[in-house]
Amino acid sequence: MWCPFCHTVEETAIHILGDDCRFARTIWGLIAGWTGNQLFHPSSWADTSSIRLWWADRIASTKPLGKLPAKAFASVFLLTLWEMCKERNRRVFQHKLNPPAAVLALIKEEATLWKRAGARIGELTSGADDVP
Ligand SMILES: [Zn+2]
Secondary structure (H helix, E strand, C coil): CECCCCCCCEEEEEHHHHHCHHHHHHHHHHHHHCCCCCHHHHCCCCCCCCCCHHHHHHHHHHHHCCEEEEHHHHHHHHHHHHHHHHHHHHHHHHCCCCHHHHHHHHHHHHHHHHHHHCCCCCCHHHHHCCCC
8 A cells, every 4th residue: 555645655654654754754844843843853863664763763862851851752752643643544544635734733732632631742832823
């Protein structure tokens, strides 16, 4: 099955969630802009060959920031992956398509809910158009 985002290569987990897919790169770039942190931008990522290695690299990159900021980063990484998976499934199973800006809006909405549930993401997502 082709990637439901870019339709240029075979779909793999690391392609659709990492930095290889143009759509995924755009989403991560939007997340970097929203949070004001380049650790979310694919240009700061080392090449990875699997989701497990990609995740290990993301977690390792936030460890020097301290425990609580690292948890906030992990929450935003997981939230973004979750919403990208939902967008993938929306395209595959419902034949509906959200552009990157709409996916970012969904991520922000979900972030509000996650914050209410106790996720420590407020310090990464403050601002008028962000999580209250
Ligand atoms: Zn793709």
